[in-house]
Amino acid sequence: MANDFNSHTFYNKLKEDRQLVGVKCTACGHLSPEPRPMCPECHGFDMEWHQFSGKATLSTFTCISVVPVLMAEKGYGRDNPYCSGIVTLEEGPRISARINGVDGNNPQSIKTGMDVILDFDDLDIEFPSLAFKPA
């Protein structure tokens, strides 16, 4: 049976509804921020949508100076590194995300463990990415 538990819906919900929406397995309760049609834990196929609160803590990060082509087009590079990292969502799972509102030139000032919240200030409609900023 067709379903729309996929990245297309994930990014549509992000940019149109400004929500982080993943899935929950109805059998075992496993949460996944990335919508997927099958539970990786119990291997069931019965998933349902799950909206995450958007509250998280910063688990680890990096400040990237040698940037991909897309980020170079946005003005990032050696003199203007950007921060990306992994956040632990309030509900438990982790996810990779851009970290906005921090100084990429001063990584020492960015603290793992700090509270972060979903950020839509810098959302690129054509190439949307999940982003957080300090709470």
Add this chain to the structure above:
Amino acid sequence: MATINKKRQLGRQVAIVGAGLSQFGAFPEKDSRDLFVEAFQDMVQNMDHGLDVTDIECAYVGNYSSDLFENQGHTAPIIADWLGITPVPVTRIENACASSGSALREGVMAIASGMYDVVLVGGMEKMTNLPTEGVTDVLASAADGLYEVPAGLTFPGIFGAIAKAHMDRYETNLDHLLKVGIKNHNNGALNPKAQFQQTITAMMERRKSRVQERGQTVPDWQTDMDFLNDAQANPWIAWPLRLYDCAPITDGASCVLLVSAEIAHNFSEVPISVAGIGQATGKPLHDSDELTSLSAAKAASQQAYDMAGVTVANIDLAEVHDCFTIAEIVASEDLGFFAPGEGPRAVDEGRTALDGDHPINTSGGLKAKGHPVGASGVGQVVEIYHQLRGEAGARQVKKANLTVGITHNVGGTGGTCVVNVLRRES
């Protein structure tokens, strides 16, 4: 889950009887097929009893992305043609930077199955056609293109995030990372196939003399650490990783000849047994149990150790996947040489140096030897083959009774890991 941990055996034993490497470096005039033939020639010319090329029955070649690097897909039949072995079946294996590690595994299983007796495996990558930004994009496509790449994470970025997590959790610092690079350059300086055949100190002195020749102010670097801590000389790539924490962009190829053990002495005076093979997958870093370890490396090494019947105490040396300096530290812990968090201190104490108790990356590793991604896994096997046969020249490990060496080859940021246990039979 029970079947995953089952101890596995090969249907019959497999040995390596020849090993070759192209020069590693930047070769604008060469394509990947030329590099592969160069590695093959190196192998044939160094085989104890030579090789009748028509003895090859089957081949597997690892290649990450000739499609994007050279605009050339379907490279396997081209390799067959360039070696003059058509219609022998050749299959290209793609597992990112573990492509040739996986190609070797396929070759081993092809012989163990009883179907073939003589199988060529290798890998090649031609990377320097693209500018650095383009290479960054191609390598990033080995990560999750839907959830890691859109988050801005590059290949160095993900290992930078691992390094930060390691620094938070343990006493790891930036100097530990740099010391891995210094050690690997010390070894690379002794490897005539390496892309960088220079110590960091030698590179520093060369930079100084060039600046002096131009009549500019010579930087005040006294030691290699002064040089490496200079943000101009060693710029950030993905904090906390700098240029000298990263393996270079490399053109190169590697190959080894596998045969069934019962005919190995027809080809070689000192065949090297493939005593254990292991391969495992892992999730993206954000979904991994730990941010300071690659679960696939732990699983693959356990499989390989179990098959070979060895423990870490039996292992004399290792070639590990140091695509970044932090990756070597994490590997040394995942493989069981050191407890979690103890890898950095082992580097400080010189335990992984050529004369240490756990020599790691005697070839110079990916950092100094170079990292033509699809060729790197078998390139590691080439080094262990020469070390166990006592023919590694100036970088020969001086331990008595050198018997067991392992290779640890990572695909992407830990999505794949291949570990092999190689043994010199007495």
